[in-house]
Amino acid sequence: MIGVGKIKQYANVLEKPLSKGKQEVSLGAFAFLFSELVQYNQTQVDNIAELERRLEDAGYSVGARILELLCHRDKGNRRETRLLGILSFVHSTVWKVLFGKVADSLEKGTEHEDEYMISEKELLVNRFISIPKDMGTFNCGAFVAGIVRGVLDSAGFPAVVTAHFVPMEGQQRPRTTILIKFAEEFLQCSFSSPVLNPCPCNVLAYSIAVLTSHHAHHALPFQLNHKGLCIAPVELD
Amino acid sequence: MAPVAPRSGDAIFASVEHVNAELFTLTYGAIVRQLLTDLEEVEEVNKQLDQMGYNIGVRLIDEFLAKSNVSRCVDFKETADVIAKIGFKMFLGVGASVTNWDADGTCCSIVLEDNPLVDFVELPDTCQGLYYCNILSGVVRGALEMVSMKTEVTWVRDMLRGDDAFELQVKLLKQVPEEYPYKDDE
Incomplete structure (x- = not known):
């Protein structure tokens, strides 16, 4: 039930568990x-x-x-x-x-x-x-x-x-x-060449800096598609 | 016609339409943030929040009276109880209790059991003087003024400032006698 008992105190806001989002007001x-x-x-x-x-x-x-x-x-x-x-x-x-x-x-x-x-x-x-x-x-x-x-x-x-x-x-x-x-x-802008497959990690990045840190595992230079989605070239055996 | 019994806060809250508390919380946060940007001084923001609350209280009392079937309270004690048990419950869905009465029954504290305004909130160092929930004190003041009670409402405890509860002190300054608005010969 909502509002039963005292509110618990937390040292900071991050420690407080997220509410389930079911609470309502009028x-x-x-x-x-x-x-x-x-x-x-x-x-x-x-x-x-x-x-x-x-x-x-x-x-x-x-x-x-x-x-x-x-x-x-x-x-x-x-x-x-x-x-x-x-x-x-x-x-x-x-x-x-x-x-x-x-x-x-x-x-x-x-x-x-x-x-x-x-x-x-x-x-x-x-x-x-x-x-x-x-x-x-x-x-x-x-x-x-x-x-x-x-x-x-x-x-x-x-x-x-x-x-x-x-x-x-x-x-x-x-x-x-x-x-x-x-x-x-x-x-x-259109899609890049077909040899480029979407990066499997599927992380959306909108700045190169974010991308570099997220995608250090790509040996080859990565590319962005038109939605800012990382499409790293996939190495073919 | 027999007077209708006042409804309980829970019953009213269950019967009115609801919105998600997170929309409410975040919208309130947006307001506070706008005020901080516009007014710069924390003191001014406190004042503006109180004023906004007052404006709300003045209008909210109508909805309150219409939906709660509450009739005239015999004394300030009953008024405080009604605010805590029905008022807060009906609008915010949270209960509150009344404590700390002074000897002559004109000053008391309303302690909130929960406060939907402060989800996700932490005051940064630059805003330590901010009474984040000051809108609530304004609401209580505005609503009581419309039923002929001049009050002073202040925060005594505020969890955002490290206290262990949200406690509003309501002090009755004077009861304004109701006056007939027109003279007889007008």
């Missing part, structure tokens, strides 16, 4: 807190774009931490290294943990190859929020966009992520679409 408590986040940031900015950027920044730090937490707790310190893998991780695992349900849809943009969309009919953070007329296209979903960007970026998939309202036919409230646009260099 939706009201979160809604109040989120509304304070938005209101405080409103006092710090002059325009909507700036406000969205600040909410996104707040979300980013949540995203970066949730990725670390989930990979450690649920995935045995492994993390998705493929583009579609990480997208479905966001759409299902992250969404389920944060919002209690899988996101309504994950789609690929039809006009641009490098765009993906996660849509939600009623995004948790927008539940109790109505946008005043004079604030135009402002969407508090920027916070969630920030979370998504935080997860993707920390996993080595830099992207620009934005939140938009999309009117739905026959529905009073628009749905929120989180638009994910991956960095260009990511999808443009």
